[in-house]
Amino acid sequence: MWYPENRHVLNETLNKYLKTGKHKKPLALDKNSKLKKGQNPLHGIIVPHAGYQYSGAVAGTAFSLIKKPVKKAIVIGPSHYVHLFDAMTTNQQDIQTPLGKTKTFNTDFLTGNIEQEHSISNQYPFLQKLHVEQIMPLMIGKITNQQALEIAKKISKIKALYVFSTDLSHFLDYETAVKKDKESVKIIENLDSEKFRFIDACGYFPLLILKELCKIKKTKPELVEYKNSGDVIGDKTSVVGYASFYF
Template sequence: MSSSLAFGVRMMSNIVRPAAVAGTFYPADPPALRRLLATLLADARCAPPPQQRSLKALIVPHAGYRYSGPVAARAYADLQGWRDRIRRVVLLGPVHRVPVRGVAVPSARVFATPLGDVPVDEQAISRQADLPQVVVSAAAHAWEHALEVQLPFLQAVLPRFTCVPLAVGQASAAEVAEVIERLWSGPETLIVVSSDLSHYHTDEQARRLDAESLQHILALDPVLDHAQACGATPINGLLLAARRHGLLPELLDYRNSGDTAGDRSRVVGYAALRFTEADDGVTVH
C-alpha cells in the first residue's frame, strides 16, 4: 500500500468513526460510563511491576463490560504508573463482521466514544504504508467492537493519547509482527491486543482449554488458533515481537463469563496479561 493511496483514501472518507457499540457493550451515557469505569478500576488489584522494567504491552478481553469489564480493568489499572509516559496506543484486534485480507487501518482520523474523541496517529500509520499486508478499510472498522471497547478504559486512565487502530483479518503471525515492529518505538508507545479466549464451552471445559492457551502465551509460544482465542492472530504476532524484544509476560487475571455473569453452561474465557521490558530497552536477537 503506497502512502499516496492510503492518504488519498483517507482524505475522501469520513473524518470521525462514531461509537458503534455504545449502549450495548458499554453505557452510552457519559456520566454512567464514567461511574462504571471508576468502579471497575477501583475494584481492580494489580501486583506492582518488576523493578527495572517498563510496561510495553497488554492483552485484554473485549466482551461487553458486564462480562469482561472486571478482567479488562485489571490490565488497565496497571497503566496508572505509566499514565504520564504513554502517548500512543497501538490497538490490535480481530475482525468480527467484515472479512479482510491483512491488517486494516481506518480511513477515519478520529475515533469517537461517549467520553470524547481519540485522534488517530496518522504519522504512525504512514510508517506502515509500504507493507503489502496493510490495507485501508473503513468497513472493517465501522462496526468492529474489539477495538472500540478498549477506548473508554484508555480514556479513563490516560490523560491524553493517540491511537493506531489495527483490525487484523487473514494474516500470518509474521505479518502482524512486522507491523508491530514498525510501531514499537519507545516507552511512550503501548501495544494493546484485544482478544477473548475460548468460546461457548462449559465452565470446566473452558478452564482446561484456557489454561493451555495461557501456558503458550506465558511461554511466548505463538501457536494459538482461533478456537483458543478469537484474536489468535494478533496475539501470535505480539508473541513473536515480544520474544525478539525480551518481554516478560505476566498473567494478571483469568475469569470466564460464568464468573462475571453467572451462567456456567456456555461460557467465554477472559484473561488480562501484561508484558514488561527492561528499562534499558535491550533487544534480544
C-alpha cells in the first residue's frame, strides 16, 4: 500500500504532512479570487507520487498552500502500467480511499480502468483532506506536443485546481541525482521549451501539458521544496528525486 490503510493513521499522517508547508507568499486559489496584498494567484501544484513514507512530506508542502475550499480538482499523472498514447480518465463514478468516497467528473475524455495508477491515486487522500467535492483523474500516456496543447486547452476551460504528479530522477547516486534534479527543476520553473526534453522525470508527458497550461494561464511554476529518498531514509547509493511546485 502506498499510504496507510487505517483511516485514523492516514488522517494523522496527512495532518503531519500538511503542517510542513510554510511558504513565504500567501496564495489565493485562482486569478478570479479577490487577492489581498502580497498574494499570488494559485492555479495548481506539482507533487511527487512515491509511497507516503518517502515523498508524502514533500507533497504536503504544496498541498498545504491551498487555503480556500476547492470544489473540483484535476489530477494529471503518467501511466506506469498501461501502454497509452492519449489521455484517459476513470470509468468509475466515485474514487474511494480509507477517508471515504469522492465523486468523479469527466469532460469527454476517453474512459477506462485507471484505479491502479498510483501517480494519481496517491493524491486522492490529500484532496479529500482538503474537502474537494469532485475529482477528474487524468492518466497520460506517450503523447505528442500537439496532443499536450489540445489537452491543456481543454482543461484550461475548467474551473478547478490542477494537480500534476511526477517524481524526478530514478536510481542515481545521491550527488548525481541532486545535480540532475536541479537541472530539471530549473527547466520546469523556466518552462524552457528548448531544454524541456532533457527533464528527467517519470511524469514527463504530464509536464508537457503543464508547460502549455502555464502559457495559457500566463504563469510559471515556482519550487516549494526538493528532496530525494536519500534525504528521507539515509541510503544515498540509489535515490529517487521529489519536488513540489505551485503555479
